Amino acid sequence: MTILGGGDVNPDDLADSLRKAPALVAADGGADRALDLGFTPDLVVGDLDSLSATARASIPADRLIRVAEQESTDFEKALSRIEAPGVLALGMTGRRTDHELAAWHVLMRCRWPRCIVVAEEDIVFLCPPVLRLFLPVGTRLSLFPMAKVSGISRGLHWPIDGIAFAPGRTIGTSNRVATEEVRIELDHPAMLVILPKEHLPAAVSALF
Structure with missing residues (x-):
């Protein structure tokens, strides 16, 4: 499964990830990034405060999973609510340092499913x-x-x-x-x- 966040993402990396892990889950505002790149998420998970009105109108309502609590990031909300043998996560790095640090925190907290974060130059797991x-x-x-x-x-x-x-x-x-x-x-x-x-x-x- 592929999880897409709202951070920087190389379109080629996303296309490669979807070849390996074709189910696409957007972490909140990652849905806008997916639509911008020509993909419609199978699910959108998060508190949905970053989801644009355009994205809401473009994605069927039954694909939107709102998790209201504020104790976890949208990445953690998504990763902890899916079942998959493995996850590739993109858009978790590059724009904000605090979000990037939070991604490493999520890898520690959510040890299953196993997840590889794909960044601009590196992968982290x-x-x-x-x-x-x-x-x-x-x-x-x-x-x-x-x-x-x-x-x-x-x-x-x-x-x-x-x-x-x-x-x-x-x-x-x-x-x-x-x-x-x-x-x-x-x-x-x-x-x-x-x-x-x-x-x-x-x-x-x-x-x-």
Whole structure:
């Protein structure tokens, strides 16, 4: 399933995502972005305060799911209310830093369905307890902790074994792949994995 937010999105990325995950869910104002790009969402989920009158008139009323509470973002409202083997999320980054930070918060809070956020240059996802990826040697692979987390790795230039990761203390950005098979095992699902966008197919294969 594809979730579209109201942030920046490359039309080619959206078309590619819909080939992989053809059901389109808009997070509130993401519906306007979808219509602008020539797509009608299958569902619109959110508090609907960002949905334009034009979008409301263009989308059947039974596709609009209003969630009135203000304790979560529209991305979280959408992600937590769908059932899918995997989700690609676009339009969650690029326009506002607070919204982008909130997207990483959502990945921590909503661990199922597994979700990959597609940004302008990178993809970001929450690392499962065991991750096995196949990537070209030399690929940039960054690890960013969202809480205290430790683990072991195989196939990284700088192994993570014995490192106590935590925000504000130790992070793992700009590591790189040393062998084509990378394996990461964590004691807690609290680590974001960041890869160049061209490796989305490898991430989809590993997660979904």
